[in-house]
Amino acid sequence: MTESKKFNRVATIVLVLFTVAAILPILLIVLASFTEETTLIRDGYSFFPKQWSTDAYYYMVKQGVTIGRSYGISFLVTGVGTTLSVLITTMLAYPMARKSFKYRNVLAFFVFFTMLFNGGIVPSYIMWTQIFHIKNTLWALIIPNYLVSAFNVILVKNYYQNSIPDSLIEAAQIDGASEFTIFWKVMLPLAVPVIATISLFTGLCYWNDWTNGLYYVDNEKLYSIQQLLMKIMDNIQALRSNSNAALLGTGQVDLPGTSIRMAMAVIGILPILAIYPFIQKYLVKGVIVGAVKG
Amino acid sequence: MTKTEHAVARSAAKEKKAWKDLPLLLIALPGIAYLIINNYIPMMGIFLAFKDFSFFRGIFGSEWCGLENFRFLFQTKDAWIMTRNTILYNVAFIIIGTVLSILVAVFICELGERKRVKWFQGAMLLPNMLSWVVIGYIAYAFLNSETGFINNTILGRLGLDPISWYAKEGAWPLILLIVYIWKNIGYQSIVYTAAISGIDKSIFEAAAVDGATKLKQIIKVTLPMLKPTIITLTLMSIGRIFFSDFGLFYQVPQNSGAIYATTQTIDTYVYRGLMELNDVGMSAAAGLYQSLVGFVLVMIANTIVRKIDSDNALF
Amino acid sequence: MRRKLIAALMAATMALTVVGCGGAKDGGKASDSGYDQVTYAYCTFNNIPSEEDLDTVEEAINEITRDKIGVEVTLKPIGIADYSSKVSLALQGGEQIDIFESLGNFNTCVSTDMTYDITDLLDEYGSETKELVGENWLQACSKDGKVYGIPTMKPIALTPMIIYRQDIAEELGLDMSAVNSVEDVTDVLRKVKEAHPEMTPLAPVQQGQIGMNVVWDNVDWLTDDFYSPKGVLMGDDMTVVDFYSTPEFREKCELARQWYNEGLVMKDAATTTSTAAECMTSGNYFAYIAAYSYPEADTAASLQAQCGTNPIAAKMIGDAYLSTSDVNAVSWMIASTTKNPEAAMKFLNLTYTDADVINLLIYGIEGRDYVLNEDGSVSYPEGEDATTVPYTAQLSCGTLGNFFLMYPTAGTDPESLKWELEQNEKAKTSPAMGFTFDSDAYKTQYTAVTNVIQQYLAGLYCGSLDPDTEIDKFVAALKDAGYQDILDGKQEQLDEWLANNK
Numbered sequence A: 001m002t003e004s005k006k007f008n009r010v011a012t013i014v015l016v017l018f019t020v021a022a023i024l025p026i027l028l029i030v031l032a033s034f035t036e037e038t039t040l041i042r043d044g045y046s047f048f049p050k051q052w053s054t055d056a057y058y059y060m061v062k063q064g065v066t067i068g069r070s071y072g073i074s075f076l077v078t079g080v081g082t083t084l085s086v087l088i089t090t091m092l093a094y095p096m097a098r099k100s101f102k103y104r105n106v107l108a109f110f111v112f113f114t115m116l117f118n119g120g121i122v123p124s125y126i127m128w129t130q131i132f133h134i135k136n137t138l139w140a141l142i143i144p145n146y147l148v149s150a151f152n153v154i155l156v157k158n159y160y161q162n163s164i165p166d167s168l169i170e171a172a173q174i175d176g177a178s179e180f181t182i183f184w185k186v187m188l189p190l191a192v193p194v195i196a197t198i199s200l201f202t203g204l205c206y207w208n209d210w211t212n213g214l215y216y217v218d219n220e221k222l223y224s225i226q227q228l229l230m231k232i233m234d235n236i237q238a239l240r241s242n243s244n245a246a247l248l249g250t251g252q253v254d255l256p257g258t259s260i261r262m263a264m265a266v267i268g269i270l271p272i273l274a275i276y277p278f279i280q281k282y283l284v285k286g287v288i289v290g291a292v293k294g
Numbered sequence B: 001m002t003k004t005e006h007a008v009a010r011s012a013a014k015e016k017k018a019w020k021d022l023p024l025l026l027i028a029l030p031g032i033a034y035l036i037i038n039n040y041i042p043m044m045g046i047f048l049a050f051k052d053f054s055f056f057r058g059i060f061g062s063e064w065c066g067l068e069n070f071r072f073l074f075q076t077k078d079a080w081i082m083t084r085n086t087i088l089y090n091v092a093f094i095i096i097g098t099v100l101s102i103l104v105a106v107f108i109c110e111l112g113e114r115k116r117v118k119w120f121q122g123a124m125l126l127p128n129m130l131s132w133v134v135i136g137y138i139a140y141a142f143l144n145s146e147t148g149f150i151n152n153t154i155l156g157r158l159g160l161d162p163i164s165w166y167a168k169e170g171a172w173p174l175i176l177l178i179v180y181i182w183k184n185i186g187y188q189s190i191v192y193t194a195a196i197s198g199i200d201k202s203i204f205e206a207a208a209v210d211g212a213t214k215l216k217q218i219i220k221v222t223l224p225m226l227k228p229t230i231i232t233l234t235l236m237s238i239g240r241i242f243f244s245d246f247g248l249f250y251q252v253p254q255n256s257g258a259i260y261a262t263t264q265t266i267d268t269y270v271y272r273g274l275m276e277l278n279d280v281g282m283s284a285a286a287g288l289y290q291s292l293v294g295f296v297l298v299m300i301a302n303t304i305v306r307k308i309d310s311d312n313a314l315f
Numbered sequence C: 001m002r003r004k005l006i007a008a009l010m011a012a013t014m015a016l017t018v019v020g021c022g023g024a025k026d027g028g029k030a031s032d033s034g035y036d037q038v039t040y041a042y043c044t045f046n047n048i049p050s051e052e053d054l055d056t057v058e059e060a061i062n063e064i065t066r067d068k069i070g071v072e073v074t075l076k077p078i079g080i081a082d083y084s085s086k087v088s089l090a091l092q093g094g095e096q097i098d099i100f101e102s103l104g105n106f107n108t109c110v111s112t113d114m115t116y117d118i119t120d121l122l123d124e125y126g127s128e129t130k131e132l133v134g135e136n137w138l139q140a141c142s143k144d145g146k147v148y149g150i151p152t153m154k155p156i157a158l159t160p161m162i163i164y165r166q167d168i169a170e171e172l173g174l175d176m177s178a179v180n181s182v183e184d185v186t187d188v189l190r191k192v193k194e195a196h197p198e199m200t201p202l203a204p205v206q207q208g209q210i211g212m213n214v215v216w217d218n219v220d221w222l223t224d225d226f227y228s229p230k231g232v233l234m235g236d237d238m239t240v241v242d243f244y245s246t247p248e249f250r251e252k253c254e255l256a257r258q259w260y261n262e263g264l265v266m267k268d269a270a271t272t273t274s275t276a277a278e279c280m281t282s283g284n285y286f287a288y289i290a291a292y293s294y295p296e297a298d299t300a301a302s303l304q305a306q307c308g309t310n311p312i313a314a315k316m317i318g319d320a321y322l323s324t325s326d327v328n329a330v331s332w333m334i335a336s337t338t339k340n341p342e343a344a345m346k347f348l349n350l351t352y353t354d355a356d357v358i359n360l361l362i363y364g365i366e367g368r369d370y371v372l373n374e375d376g377s378v379s380y381p382e383g384e385d386a387t388t389v390p391y392t393a394q395l396s397c398g399t400l401g402n403f404f405l406m407y408p409t410a411g412t413d414p415e416s417l418k419w420e421l422e423q424n425e426k427a428k429t430s431p432a433m434g435f436t437f438d439s440d441a442y443k444t445q446y447t448a449v450t451n452v453i454q455q456y457l458a459g460l461y462c463g464s465l466d467p468d469t470e471i472d473k474f475v476a477a478l479k480d481a482g483y484q485d486i487l488d489g490k491q492e493q494l495d496e497w498l499a500n501n502k
Helices: A002-033 A037-043 A055-062 A067-097 A104-116 A121-131 A150-163 A166-174 A179-190 A192-208 A211-216 A225-240 A242-248 A258-274 A276-289 B003-050 B068-074 B078-111 B115-129 B132-143 B149-157 B169-197 B201-209 B214-239 B246-250 B257-263 B266-277 B280-308 C002-020 C051-069 C080-092 C106-111 C119-125 C127-133 C135-140 C166-171 C182-195 C247-262 C276-282 C296-307 C324-328 C341-353 C355-363 C414-426 C439-462 C467-480 C483-500
Strands: C036-044 C071-079 C099-101 C159-165 C200-202 C285-292 C312-316 C331-334
Touching: A002 A258, A002 B078, A002 B115, A002 B132, A002 B169, A002 B214, A037 A258, A037 C276, A055 A258, A067 A104, A067 A150, A067 A179, A067 A192, A067 A225, A067 A258, A067 B003, A104 A150, A104 B003, A104 B214, A104 B280, A121 A211, A121 B003, A121 C080, A150 A192, A150 B169, A150 B214, A166 A179, A179 A192, A179 B003, A192 A276, A192 B115, A192 B169, A211 A225, A225 A258, A225 C071, A225 C080, A258 A276, A258 B115, A258 B132, A276 B115, A276 B169, B003 B068, B003 B280, B068 B266, B068 B280, B068 C439, B078 B115, B078 B169, B078 B214, B078 B257, B078 B266, B115 B169, B132 B149, B132 B169, B132 B246, B169 B214, B169 B246, B169 B257, B201 B214, B214 B280, B246 B266, B257 C439, B266 B280, B266 C439, C036 C080, C036 C341, C051 C071, C051 C341, C051 C355, C071 C080, C071 C341, C099 C341, C106 C439, C119 C127, C119 C341, C127 C135, C127 C341, C135 C324, C159 C166, C159 C182, C159 C276, C159 C296, C166 C182, C166 C312, C182 C200, C182 C247, C182 C285, C247 C439, C247 C467, C276 C285, C276 C296, C296 C312, C331 C341, C341 C355, C439 C467, C439 C483, C467 C483
Parallel strands: C036 C071, C036 C099, C200 C285
Antiparallel strands: C099 C331, C159 C285, C159 C312
């Protein structure tokens, strides 16, 4: 028992160190976003800023940008995208894990191949806009690129293969269950940890994405939060850089820079922090506790 | 049985077998269809690597130019340096990243459902949500020579001379490794956490009854059970060994020329080289080159794995 | 639980479909109205207006164009950050864009066939514009005798200036009028350092630039720019020289090194994340060096807002020098994929010649987006600013058509306009004005050489690299990368151009 306690203590200490290392720089960002711009440039980033300021946040609000709306879009896209993606991914991985399935290796290769080769943005763009007409719809934020990731498919396949005994499937087959029933009633419930894992990955991926928006969405009403932040920042950057000012030979505007960038990083993470307890309950817990209990 | 009867029986059996696979194929169908549309059809863009692209003529109308677009990848002496850097960094990331994520996963699972674990895991995921640009700013806050923490606070206190980090090429392998781990470890460890929680708990109990210490349980039970996951993830990383995380190597070193020897990778070279030309064909060529090398390596690795342990091969 | 999830998913899907409609507004030639349709893609530095607000401006412009040229226009404002990539994607993807602009990438546009040959169209439908812009400038937008673009009419001549803190200059009794070259700046910086050891006298303009790149008043970059020179002309000599081997380049690097060693310039200039404006606002810096196209007082006034509360002033420290790439940096082009080149040319012509059209484009609707003051200048309506009015593209004023036809903004000195026009005409001009280098055959060398330049130039210009040892390494690395091929190629094309233009 004491040996186990000692082990727990070591584990706790190591994890605390990792956690502190992860949190401190984030804290620095939060503080920097509340630091006065001039202080930030003169004294650098500090855990004890001399001059506090909410200018960066004020600027964001004053911009009249619809942060709330973009949050909504992001949540909707993340929710729908993740659900669809998890469904398709777990279904695609299932036959690959079945030893009796003749094409399992072909299929695995077919999936893996997409991880290595891609044709660049142009052909994808032409297809999604000319054939599927998803430009300026919410689908543009959901469908291209992220619905099936080879990495996730292989993770799930791997999990089915190694953590779910074949005997369970055979038993179900003897009971006369159809393949789909086996998948839905046997495989899925047993795969909770890996489903939680890929949900988290896919969710983060959708939440953090701005490239789909960049290519396929012009309408500001459909901007996700990341795209909105990216757009504001890029425009500030473009205006501040003197090379452009010189190129255009025109007037400029008064813009805070660094603290806004930090405020944006905070705005990008904030809702995730807010719903973290929820994620925690359904996802991370799923990963740790798992479903297979001895 | 006559020959024909034989054949008929065999083909009937075949048909039955094909039927047997059909439900499974149907389950996979949505995913297959998506990959064809999203990944395979756009792969025709790979042709661009061999074309002298013209907007007016489009992808298919543009003229072929052989391997011309690939030449720039091998034009300089830097070709060797950037290839070496890309591979060495990836190897280091694979090895150290795997070891540390397993460590974290093992610890997290060991502490199990305790409340604090929630916070550990959540906090370690946070860095993954920051963009590389912001991480570049944070790194700059630590490293810059005028107001940076390391020079101002740490080295100053210790009575050491400030170091100009963005010109010190020897320090960057370590810096980039730390930043990489900092950003990715929480994320990567989740895969292993899930794998460990998939292990049948009775195996651990049996081991404990046999008097195995925690450490022994980890070595004797956990690690062997993780082997398939480790192999799969490593094989996947090998496929991308010629690619590098552009943000890590471009934003974090602040594009400092003095440290190219240790920060230049294939992706940053291509980006810097093409930012004036903006050439579609040449960037396609670079991507194809990276993919092909990864493809060959992964085929070799996969064949080896299949020879030794066929269950764990990727395909 | 599972049923609930599916229900939620269905609801979300339906929400998507509802929101998803509406969009997809495709321009096309065929239109019910019977007018030719033209899509005008321009880059805006302001907020992208909402569709309804944009429509009113579009309609106001169409009221003019229907009568005058029988054309209807669709406006397509795109943010500066991704203008070039979006236009290129749209053209490749077969979307309709008929008119677009170059942002420093004129040559790439021409060499990848993005542009329509407008030589004849210009004569037929754009003769006024042709006259206005002049043969000389049009030649800068030509290749092999064919015209591919029209440069914007704006103050084009960039003069290097030092932007400095007026209060400190006065406090120390510095005679800024005696500062006429970058060498003269050294003394001023020293004095500031002496009186204010807590300050860093010179700030970088942005990462990797302390101003050394803009103080050249006799160098033609020959189609490259001052960020990444490769083979240049110096003075009136028509021999292409290796910029980095010249004694002039070495001198500037040595000067930068001297500043760096004496602590007169930000130590981290080559890697900083701060821009000049941020540094000036912080109060920790005295000055920065950059090139602007306005007279001194106007430049200072236009920069004041972003440089914080300390009063700033500007002093010219060199002369403007015009070469081909200054002219074609921002130029308007017709897409090679257009179905309607004549209509596009007709509209383009209006953006250079019709004050009503251009003012609608830039300021939007009078009364709603701006008010016209008695002196003919423009202000935002009471209580509004650039970020709150429904439509404005005011910050893009130097990129749209003819700057000199736009209403001035309130507070500009009318004399400035005259000065700017004069500068355009009188500024020293390169003997190779109109020559464009076609880098197509040297793409491989370009990528390698660009990488080498990126590695060394910023460090040398900012003083963090020692010119005594590093320039030689730099030149050797360039040679390895195939630099000589580019120099030879430039010389060859230049000689040919000279022969044809004598």
